[in-house]
Amino acid sequence: MKKFLLIAMTAVLAGSLATPVAVAAPRPADRTVYIERTFVEELDFGDSGTSVGDLRATRGVVRKSLEGKVIGRYTTTQWTIGPGGGGGLEERTITMEVTIGRNEVLMVSVYAAPSGSTPMDKVVYPIVGGTGKYAGVRGTMTLVPVDDLRKRLDFRFM
Numbered sequence: 341m342k343k344f345l346l347i348a349m350t351a352v353l354a355g356s357l358a359t360p361v362a363v364a365a366p367r368p369a370d371r372t373v374y375i376e377r378t379f380v381e382e383l384d385f386g387d388s389g390t391s392v393g394d395l396r397a398t399r400g401v402v403r404k405s406l407e408g409k410v411i412g413r414y415t416t417t418q419w420t421i422g423p424g425g426g427g428g429l430e431e432r433t434i435t436m437e438v439t440i441g442r443n444e445v446l447m448v449s450v451y452a453a454p455s456g457s458t459p460m461d462k463v464v465y466p467i468v469g470g471t472g473k474y475a476g477v478r479g480t481m482t483l484v485p486v487d488d489l490r491k492r493l494d495f496r497f498m
Contacts, residue, residue: 368473368497373438374403375414377489382456386420390430390456394420402438406486412440424452436465438481438493443472445495447481459485467497 377400386393395418402412416436424431429452436447447465454460467479479497486492 368477370494370496372492372494373411373440374406374408374486375438375491375493376400376403377458390420392420392422396420396432400489402440406490406492412438414438421450428455429453430455434465436481441472443470443474445470445474445477445481458488458491459483461485467495 377398379400380396380398382397383395384391385395397415397417399413399415401410402414403409404411414437416434418432418434420430421433422431423429431450431452433450434448436449438445438447445467446469448468449463449465451459451463451465462482462484465481465483467477467481469475470477474497477497479495482494482496484492484494
């Protein structure tokens with residue numbers, strides 16, 4: 341029995357030493373890109389006009405620089421969830437994905453913006469994950485308005 345136990349323990353120990361240890365992927369480099377909206381669709385599910393329950397979907401291109409080469413695409417889905425504290429603002433929940441090549445970053449947040457419009461001030465979104473070289477990432481993405489159609493995105497990965 342002792343001999344059997346010794347052989348079993350040796351096999352378990354050898355197996356655990358041979359098992360590869362998971363190594364965390366290197367943190368992706370922080371980067372800045374620009375997006376330009378090419379499509380928007382708004383569905384009025386609430387009261388007539390801009391109201392709670394409305395859905396806004398957008399998509400567009402991702403560029404290396406403001407006027408640079410297209411390197412990817414982005415999409416958003418935004419739901420109006422309530423008034424945004426006065427001044428004609430409304431609160432929206434947003435899911436945003438940015439894809440560059442086969443790599444995707446996903447953000448989810450709540451922000452306030454003028455009723456029926458895009459954000460006029462910078463908004464910080466938490467990064468909740470990604471695919472490809474962004475698999476498992478966390479961090480923040482800061483959206484900085486350039487104009488109504490274009491925004492700067494500053495990604496900071498942890």
